[in-house]
Amino acid sequence: QNHLLQILTLAAMEKPATIHPDDIRDEIVKVLKSVKTLTLNDVVLGQYVGNPEGEGEAKIGYLDDPTVPAGSVTPTYAAAVLRINNERWDGVPFILKCGKALNERKAEVRIQFEDVPGDIFDGKAKRNELVIRVQPGEALYVKLMVKTPGMAFDMEETELDLTYGHRYENVKLPDAYERLILDVFCGSQM
Structure with missing residues (x-):
C-alpha cells in the first residue's frame, strides 16, 4: 500500500490555523486543488519482468504469474512529476514513484x-x-x-x-x- 499523495500534501501544505483535523484537512485540500493536470509527458508507466539469472521470485516477471492474464498491460510501476500551482511551490517539481518488485x-x-x-x-x-x-x-x-x-x-x-x-x-x-x-x-x- 502506498500513501504518496498523503505524504506530498503533508510536505507541501501551508501551516494550518490549528492542529485540529478540520484545519489540517482544509490545507491538504488546498494542495490537492492546486496540483496541475498531468500530461502524458509527466508520467512513466512500466511493468516488471523476471531476471533469468535471478533466484526465487527475482526470476519471475509479472506476466509469469499464472493469475495474470496473458498479454496484460497492467502497470506495476509508475512515476509522475506533479507541479503545485501556488506561490510557494511555483516551478518546483514533485516526483512521485511507486511500484511492485523493486529492489x-x-x-x-x-x-x-x-x-x-x-x-x-x-x-x-x-x-x-x-x-x-x-x-x-x-x-x-x-x-x-x-x-x-x-x-x-x-x-x-x-x-x-x-x-x-x-x-x-x-x-x-x-x-x-x-x-x-x-x-x-x-x-x-x-
Missing part, C-alpha cells in the same frame, strides 16, 4: 535545494537535500556538500542523520496499524 521498498520525501548562482566548485558539488523517510526506518536527514578539511579546495558529501531507531533505541516505535488503532481510540480523523 527496495521505501516511502520518503526528498527535497533538493537549488544551486546558488556562481558555482565556484566547477560542477563538482551535488545538490543539498533534505530527506524525510517514512518507511522503512523513520528518519530525517540532510545531505550536505562540505569543504574537506585542509588547504585543498575539495568537496565531499556528508549527512546529518536522525534515524529514529538509532536515536531512540530503547523506545518502541508503533507500526502503522498500531498508530491507526491509537488514532481511532483517541478520535483523531487524521
Whole structure:
C-alpha cells in the first residue's frame, strides 16, 4: 500500500490555523486543488519482468504469474512529476514513484535545494537535500556538500542523520496499524 499523495500534501501544505483535523484537512485540500493536470509527458508507466539469472521470485516477471492474464498491460510501476500551482511551490517539481518488485521498498520525501548562482566548485558539488523517510526506518536527514578539511579546495558529501531507531533505541516505535488503532481510540480523523 502506498500513501504518496498523503505524504506530498503533508510536505507541501501551508501551516494550518490549528492542529485540529478540520484545519489540517482544509490545507491538504488546498494542495490537492492546486496540483496541475498531468500530461502524458509527466508520467512513466512500466511493468516488471523476471531476471533469468535471478533466484526465487527475482526470476519471475509479472506476466509469469499464472493469475495474470496473458498479454496484460497492467502497470506495476509508475512515476509522475506533479507541479503545485501556488506561490510557494511555483516551478518546483514533485516526483512521485511507486511500484511492485523493486529492489527496495521505501516511502520518503526528498527535497533538493537549488544551486546558488556562481558555482565556484566547477560542477563538482551535488545538490543539498533534505530527506524525510517514512518507511522503512523513520528518519530525517540532510545531505550536505562540505569543504574537506585542509588547504585543498575539495568537496565531499556528508549527512546529518536522525534515524529514529538509532536515536531512540530503547523506545518502541508503533507500526502503522498500531498508530491507526491509537488514532481511532483517541478520535483523531487524521
